[in-house]
Every structure is written in C-alpha cells, then in structure tokens.
Amino acid sequence: MRRRTADVAERGFSDHVLVCTNARDSEYACCADARGAAVYDAVTSWLRDRGVFWSRVHVAETSCLGLCSAEGTAVAIHPRGRWYSDVTPEEVPDLLEGEFGPEATELGDGRGDEVPADE
Template identity: 55%
Template sequence: MKNRTEEHRERLEAHVFVCTNDRDSEYTSCGQVGAEETASAVKDWLRERDAFWTAVSVSETSCLGLCSEDGTAISIQPRNTWYSDVTPETVSELLESEFGPNAERVGDDG
C-alpha cells in the first residue's frame, strides 16, 4: 500500500462527483435521465480547457440524494456545492459558473 495523499493534494484543486446511479424503483434515478451523457459532458468540458485530471478529477458515483426526473445530481468538492437537474446541455453553464469560462478559477473557492 502506498499513501499518495500529499501528491494528490498538490495537483488536485477540485473533484466533481456525477451520480450515475441506476436503480429499479418507482422513483427516478440519475442513471435513467442521462447521467452517462452528463458525466461525458463534464469530462469533455474540462478536457477542452486542459483541466481534466490535472487540476480537476471526475468520478461517477452512486446516489448523491438529489435524484430528479429532470436531470443528474453533481457535487463539487471541496467547494461543498451540490446541484440537481443537470443535463448535458447545462454542464457548460454550471462549470463556467464554478470554474470560469476557461477553467481559470479552478483553484478558487468558487
């Protein structure tokens, strides 16, 4: 086992968690409303700005507790910001508001 905490902290400024939970239930889950496409849109937006895996990591996660039939749940840490109803079409607006149009505010507190 190798502890890489300090190495990771030095390069990583934020972590975007995208709920991709898909469950068989009477209630809608993020996985049923385009979560995979939303996660791809987040990664693409960051890649286009050279921020993916350099300053911002992205993880697909299980339920964040904000499921909605109108879109996917996203949390950005350590900013402690939480969003619901995110669609691939709204990813750009969300990430621009958090990180700036060119990801120039990645290291800021938002």
C-alpha cells in the first residue's frame, strides 16, 4: 500500500464529486433508473466548461451511496462532506454553483487548498 495524498495534492486536486449510477434488478429505486448517467454527464459538462474537470475536481461514478430515490440521483462532494439525494440533471448547475461558485473558483474543503501531507 502506498499513500498518495501528497502526489494528488501536488497535481492540484482539491475536490471529488461522486455520482451514483447504480443499477439493480429490484423493486426498490436505484439511481440508474433515476437518470444517474444523465446527472453524471451534467456534472462533468459543468466542470469541463469551467476548466476544472480532472485537474482540480475529480468525478467518479459510484455504486450505491445509500440515498436511493426514484426522484433523482445521489451525489456526494468530498472533502466537504456534502450529500445530496433526488438530484436531477437540470439541478446540477445550481448544485455545483452553490458548492464551487459560478466559475468553480471556490474549491477545496473550506480550509483553503490545504491537503494534509503524507505521514
């Protein structure tokens, strides 16, 4: 196992957006059926338009985040510790603008761009 915190910080990474796209064959709601892929696409487009996608902000499709709903997708933003459910593609711009600012200049976890060094 290798700790890579310093490597990631050196590249300028500051935030991670997790978008559930989990599908399951069940009677229960899942994000895949609640337009999870479209939410993922909306997140990446918004970040790409501001020049921070995969430079400062990483995005990952995830399996279940435990906030299942037929009304929309689950999204988590770290290291902020923010969790959302029922997110639709149309709501992504407002959500990300609220988290990162209109031009995605408010990045990091609220402590500035500090990332703890590896031990």
